[in-house]
Amino acid sequence: MAPHAETDSGSANGDGRFSGENTTTSPASNGNLFVVSSPNVVYTDSEILSKYTYRTTSVTQNGAGKYVATPKETVYDFKVDRKIPKVGMMLVGWGGNNGTTVTAGIIANRRGLVWETREGPRAANYYGSVIMGSTMKLGTDPQTMKEVNIPFHDVLPMVHPNDLVIGGWDISGMNLANAMDRAAVLEPTLKAQVKKEMAQMVPLPSIYYPDFIAANQEDRADNLIPGSKASTAHVEKIRQDIRDFKAQNNLDKVIVQWTANTERYADIIPNVNDTAENLLKAIEQGHEEVSPSTVFAVACILEKTPFINGSPQNTFVPGAVELAEQHGAFIGGDDFKSGQTKMKSALVDFLISAGIKLTSIASYNHLGNNDGKNLSSQRQFRSKEISKSNVVDDMVEANSVLYKKGEHPDHTVVIKYMPAVGDNKRALDEYYAEIFLGGHQTISLFNVCEDSLLASPLIIDLVLVTEMMTRIGWRQSSQAEYRGFHSVLSILSYMLKAPLTPPGTPVVNALAKQRGALTNIFRACVGLEPESDMTLEHKLF
Numbered sequence: 001m002a003p004h005a006e007t008d009s010g011s012a013n014g015d016g017r018f019s020g021e022n023t024t025t026s027p028a029s030n031g032n033l034f035v036v037s038s039p040n041v042v043y044t045d046s047e048i049l050s051k052y053t054y055r056t057t058s059v060t061q062n063g064a065g066k067y068v069a070t071p072k073e074t075v076y077d078f079k080v081d082r083k084i085p086k087v088g089m090m091l092v093g094w095g096g097n098n099g100t101t102v103t104a105g106i107i108a109n110r111r112g113l114v115w116e117t118r119e120g121p122r123a124a125n126y127y128g129s130v131i132m133g134s135t136m137k138l139g140t141d142p143q144t145m146k147e148v149n150i151p152f153h154d155v156l157p158m159v160h161p162n163d164l165v166i167g168g169w170d171i172s173g174m175n176l177a178n179a180m181d182r183a184a185v186l187e188p189t190l191k192a193q194v195k196k197e198m199a200q201m202v203p204l205p206s207i208y209y210p211d212f213i214a215a216n217q218e219d220r221a222d223n224l225i226p227g228s229k230a231s232t233a234h235v236e237k238i239r240q241d242i243r244d245f246k247a248q249n250n251l252d253k254v255i256v257q258w259t260a261n262t263e264r265y266a267d268i269i270p271n272v273n274d275t276a277e278n279l280l281k282a283i284e285q286g287h288e289e290v291s292p293s294t295v296f297a298v299a300c301i302l303e304k305t306p307f308i309n310g311s312p313q314n315t316f317v318p319g320a321v322e323l324a325e326q327h328g329a330f331i332g333g334d335d336f337k338s339g340q341t342k343m344k345s346a347l348v349d350f351l352i353s354a355g356i357k358l359t360s361i362a363s364y365n366h367l368g369n370n371d372g373k374n375l376s377s378q379r380q381f382r383s384k385e386i387s388k389s390n391v392v393d394d395m396v397e398a399n400s401v402l403y404k405k406g407e408h409p410d411h412t413v414v415i416k417y418m419p420a421v422g423d424n425k426r427a428l429d430e431y432y433a434e435i436f437l438g439g440h441q442t443i444s445l446f447n448v449c450e451d452s453l454l455a456s457p458l459i460i461d462l463v464l465v466t467e468m469m470t471r472i473g474w475r476q477s478s479q480a481e482y483r484g485f486h487s488v489l490s491i492l493s494y495m496l497k498a499p500l501t502p503p504g505t506p507v508v509n510a511l512a513k514q515r516g517a518l519t520n521i522f523r524a525c526v527g528l529e530p531e532s533d534m535t536l537e538h539k540l541f
């Protein structure tokens with residue numbers, strides 16, 4: 001690859017900051033903060049081209065049953081489209097606690113709002129967003145030997161959330177200002193500053209198949225597309241809604257997220273939803289087992305609009321995954337990982353990788369929002385119980401020193417609906433473990449999660465990362481065409497409880513590994529090695 005060249009429109013300033021072009025209204029999205037000086041990285045007006053050597057270790061077993069570890073190198077070419085597009089975020093369940101909260105939060109940030117609270121003034125921020133609120137190590141200053149860390153958002157030319165155009169659907173026709181009041185999440189002094197704008201926002205009518213969510217949701221359902229089961233007409237209506245939203249707002253692309261109620265699991269039925277062809281036929285025939293979320297997924301796939309499932313149900317039945325692969329459309333899920341489970345995946349990772357034998361997890365919470373009301377119905381709770389329970393599997397299976405094959409900690413999940421606490425979920429967890437010489441360690445946690453304020457930044461991260469993935473191409477040899485990543489975006493796993501992965505690939509739930517994958521894939525796209533904590537430069541001199 002030719003030595004890296006900076007074009008006039010993207011040149012390093014005197015201080016080495018790279019002032020990229022295609023700036024938008026938001027300062028933080030104003031190109032990259034840095035430039036990579038490498039023969040493997042080329043900056044053009046429209047692209048970042050990098051050659052990346054991916055180093056892994058292939059492990060086999062020899063005749064004597066001994067592992068043989070062989071270092072492997074694969075050279076990839078990555079291409080990043082540097083033009084930051086105008087992006088729409090369409091939420092299914094826009095009138096819910098998460099939908100109203102994330103909408104108010106983006107408006108507050110866009111306008112730089114400050115509001116009074118009992119503890120004094122508070123200013124809009126994106127805390128809790130890994131992309132907007134965290135940093136990554138770029139490298140080390142050779143003079144000072146100190147780490148240089150940059151905002152995560154600056155590693156690639158990503159969209160700024162302030163620039164997102166927001167819309168969506170809800171079975172409740174309440175405008176966003178009244179729905180924000182219904183959610184009872186935000187301070188009145190903040191609501192007062194955004195309610196005028198939000199009162200103009202009214203969710204599009206949506207599809208409602210009563211059997212998939214709790215019966216106690218029926219009283220909200222006053223904003224419906226006719227029809228109480230799947231149909232091709234429903235798919236086409238949703239596709240048209242997406243096209244209309246894109247045209248009305250002059251958007252380059254749209255990302256759709258499901259933040260509507262948790263549905264019951266759909267049965268996987270041969271000749272119904274097991275293949276793409278059967279699923280489309282089942283929808284055409286109005287099969288009762290096709291859920292609203294799967295209809296939305298199919299509509300988005302056919303519209304080549306990325307679709308992310310923020311709830312725990314099995315939206316992506318095998319036929320939906322196959323359809324996404326056939327159409328080269330991005331899908332991702334499942335179930336935002338906001339508070340109790342995020343803590344669990346970090347704590348379990350720490351305990352087991354410290355050689356402490358976790359033997360039981362009691363995971364209880366109660367909450368009083370509409371999500372909790374929906375989950376008070378057993379079939380909807382079951383969807384959540386699955387996503388909250390499976391999050392430790394990979395960490396347990398990876399440690400054969402502590403756990404025999406098939407052995408795992410006891411794990412129970414309890415969720416109770418207690419209206420009085422509203423959106424401020426109380427999570428009570430007990431982690432019980434065996435330690436040295438028959439000892440025990442008991443960790444009890446009381447974790448008050450303001451659920452929508454924790455989930456809303458994840459909705460933003462999912463949109464920003466998904467949109468970025470639509471602008472990244474890869475190939476394995478210079479003769480090949482660039483392609484997109486696999487349709488199933490497992491790179492999103494850090495934000496999700498039950499990560500969806502390409503068929504046949506393993507699920508990684510360990511939080512540090514998930515963040516490492518996100519960080520290092522984005523670094524690779526600008527030709528940088530994975531973050532290494534070896535710091536040999538501080539040890540070998």
Ligand SMILES: NC(=O)c1ccc[n+]([C@@H]2O[C@H](COP(=O)([O-])OP(=O)(O)OC[C@H]3O[C@@H](n4cnc5c(N)ncnc54)[C@H](O)[C@@H]3O)[C@@H](O)[C@H]2O)c1
Pocket residue numbers: 092093094095096097098099169170171172206207208209213220258259260261262263292310311312335336337338339369370371374451452454455
């Ligand atoms: N907030 C969190 O911490 C968190 C974390 C993980 C997952 N989740 C999941 O996110 C989802 C939303 O959470 P929430 O607190 O905003 O719930 P919510 O009940 O306040 O909002 C859900 C919204 O979806 C609407 N809806 C239901 N069915 C619909 C359909 N078919 N089409 C369009 N709209 C529909 C409802 O009217 C409601 O306004 C839930 O499934 C929840 O389990 C939330």
Ligand SMILES: O=P([O-])([O-])O[C@@H]1[C@@H](O)[C@H](O)[C@@H](O)[C@H](O)[C@@H]1O
Pocket residue numbers: 336337338339340341342365367371372375384388415425427449451497
């Ligand atoms: O905090 P977390 O484990 O990510 O998950 C939350 C659950 O604890 C809560 O009971 C449920 O109502 C929310 O939708 C969310 O799933």
